[in-house]
Amino acid sequence: METPRLELRVLGPLEAAVHGRPVALGGPQPQGVLAQLAAVPGRTVGVWALVDELWGARPPKGAHRTVRTYVSRLRAALRHTGGADAATVLVTRPPGYQLRMDPAAVDAVRFERLVASGRQMLGTQPWQAFELLSTALGLWRGDAFAEFRHLPAIAARSTQLEQLRLSATETRIEAALVLGLDAQAAVELEGLVRAHPTRELLWGQLMIAFYRLGRQADALAAFRAARALLMDEHGVEPSPALAGVHRRILQHDAALNHDWRAPSPRSALDGLSVDC
Numbered sequence: 001m002e003t004p005r006l007e008l009r010v011l012g013p014l015e016a017a018v019h020g021r022p023v024a025l026g027g028p029q030p031q032g033v034l035a036q037l038a039a040v041p042g043r044t045v046g047v048w049a050l051v052d053e054l055w056g057a058r059p060p061k062g063a064h065r066t067v068r069t070y071v072s073r074l075r076a077a078l079r080h081t082g083g084a085d086a087a088t089v090l091v092t093r094p095p096g097y098q099l100r101m102d103p104a105a106v107d108a109v110r111f112e113r114l115v116a117s118g119r120q121m122l123g124t125q126p127w128q129a130f131e132l133l134s135t136a137l138g139l140w141r142g143d144a145f146a147e148f149r150h151l152p153a154i155a156a157r158s159t160q161l162e163q164l165r166l167s168a169t170e171t172r173i174e175a176a177l178v179l180g181l182d183a184q185a186a187v188e189l190e191g192l193v194r195a196h197p198t199r200e201l202l203w204g205q206l207m208i209a210f211y212r213l214g215r216q217a218d219a220l221a222a223f224r225a226a227r228a229l230l231m232d233e234h235g236v237e238p239s240p241a242l243a244g245v246h247r248r249i250l251q252h253d254a255a256l257n258h259d260w261r262a263p264s265p266r267s268a269l270d271g272l273s274v275d276c
Contacts, residue, residue, distance in 0.1 A: 006078070006089045006099070008038045009107045011161070012141030014148070018082030025077060028147065029054060030070040033097075035148045037090070039157045041103040046096035053151045071097055107139045108161055114139075115168045122171065126178040133172035140165065166196065173205050182212045193222070197229045200238065204245045211249050211256055219249050 009015040014031050016023040025031045032054055036045055051063045060066065075087040091100045103109045114136035121129040144161040148154040169192065176185040186209040192202050203226040210219035223246040227238050237243070248256055 005105065006082075006086065006101050007105050007107075008034075008041075008099075009141070010035065010038050010145050011107050011111060011139050012143070013146050014038075018078060018086045021081050023077050023081045026070075026073050029066075030073050032148055032151060033067060033070045034074055035145055035154055036151070037097060037099045038106050038108075039145070039154060041099045041101055041106050041109065044093040044096050044098045048095070049153075050096065053153055108144065108157075111136045111139050111161070112164065115164060115171075118168070118175075119171055122175055122178075126175045130172060130175040130179060133168055133175060136168055137165065137172065166199070170199075170201055170205070173202075177205065177208060177212075182209045185209045186213060193226075197226075198233060200226065200230075200242050204242050207245050207249060208256055216249060220246070223249075
């Protein structure tokens with residue numbers, strides 16, 4: 001018999017499907033149990049670790065039995081959706097439970113693997129890198145583990161994924177600049193620097209995109225805006241690397257111009273802080 005194909009989506013509100021059929025997961029507490037297991041697919045999470053996450057320092061009486069009830073309900077939902085064998089995906093492994101599944105069936109794991117592959121290809125196959133990174137970022141439907149950010153372990157995993165999301169966005173933009181997609185990059189970067197105003201790498205990418213589009217005045221204005229924000233927020237001047245991009249724009253450095261054979265623009269951005 002075919003092994004049940006459970007898919008879990010955590011890059012946004014929690015969703016589950018067996019062979020493409022949505023699973024009705026029940027209330028927030030059973031979903032919280034599944035989310036914690038989905039954060040570490042293939043690894044065992046102890047019953048008392050689940051209790052601590054769900055209720056903190058003051059669990060209700062019989063909390064460990066309540067967790068077991070939630071697991072039973074989740075198994076019943078999987079069984080109802082995918083048949084008897086679907087329930088065997090959620091297995092008992094003392095001292096707790098485990099999702100016995102291909103980790104890549106969790107969208108967060110697929111995201112991480114696609115980002116790693118895209119980064120590896122950036123230097124030699126920028127189109128493939130751009131496509132892989134675009135596919136990875138397209139998996140996101142909202143905040144990671146959106147409903148469970150109040151759970152400490154989930155919050156840590158969510159923060160890790162959100163940081164990788166921003167870093168992957170920067171790498172995809174780098175690929176776009178290598179490919180000469182400067183107008184597309186500039187539009188995206190204008191929104192990103194508003195959302196992440198102390199991220200110097202984004203400001204440097206925006207300045208280069210503007211310069212390549214013949215918008216030198218906008219590139220210089222971007223530097224002034226970045227400098228004002230850094231001074232207001234942190235009382236610091238832009239890093240030497242960002243100041244260097246500014247200087248090279250003033251000097252009309254030909255190396256900032258692109259063609260399809262150009263090396264990665266990161267060479268112009270080496271040393272930039274990604275955040276203050």
